[in-house]
Amino acid sequence: MVISWYGEGCFKVQSSETVLTSDPFDASTGLSAPRFKSDIVIRTIAPFPPVSDEEGVFSIGGAGEYNSKGITIRGFALPNESTQTFVKTLYLVEAEGITLCFLGHISEALDPSVAEHIDAVDILFIPGGGTPFIDVKTAAKLVKNLEPKIVIPSFFKIPGLKRKADEVKHFLEELNHKPVDPQEKLTIKKKEVEDVKGMRIIPLKS
Numbered sequence: 481m482v483i484s485w486y487g488e489g490c491f492k493v494q495s496s497e498t499v500l501t502s503d504p505f506d507a508s509t510g511l512s513a514p515r516f517k518s519d520i521v522i523r524t525i526a527p528f529p530p531v532s533d534e535e536g537v538f539s540i541g542g543a544g545e546y547n548s549k550g551i552t553i554r555g556f557a558l559p560n561e562s563t564q565t566f567v568k569t570l571y572l573v574e575a576e577g578i579t580l581c582f583l584g585h586i587s588e589a590l591d592p593s594v595a596e597h598i599d600a601v602d603i604l605f606i607p608g609g610g611t612p613f614i615d616v617k618t619a620a621k622l623v624k625n626l627e628p629k630i631v632i633p634s635f636f637k638i639p640g641l642k643r644k645a646d647e648v649k650h651f652l653e654e655l656n657h658k659p660v661d662p663q664e665k666l667t668i669k670k671k672e673v674e675d676v677k678g679m680r681i682i683p684l685k686s
Contacts, residue, residue, distance in 0.1 A: 481576050483603075483666040485684035487511040487641065489524060489584050489634045491605060495575040498549045502571075502582050502605070510642035511686070520548050522555075524584020528567050542567055551575045556594050561587055570594060577670040578602045581628065585635075587613050589622060601628040602673045608633025608651035608683075616646070620654040629676040631655075632666070638686050648683050657681050
């Protein structure tokens, strides 16, 4: 599995020949919109009612259980953060025996009715740049509660981003983690995940 980050909540997960993308964005962010081809797209925030997507792409924008190209996806609604015009969703993705959890646009602590479904997370994707998403103190508590093997922060400050966001160092400090240089990408196998001792925080370059 190869994981790359393009800014904000947009990750590309390459599993064998299948590409899963989370939260693609457009140029209004100030960042270069991703242009690679996706087989599966998950959106942690989506308009309601949903809009149609590119033909040939399996697009998910809400709660439910899905399976495409050998990848299993479970979406859990975040009703406290949703409105009549958009819905927020948390996703658990199973690929290559690795469990990925995408918290996406989460802006508050998880409701217990949702948190009870989150167990044995291998790789957690969580906002690490503060407002308007979950603040770093609450994010750190959530990370400690979920006890993932690997944490990959998102939505933090990078060159070109128009909106205000904190640098990822504040997220690391809140978790008492030493500064770490972002990696170009994360290439990992199930056995390597199983061998992780404690918890690793791995920021990626966009």
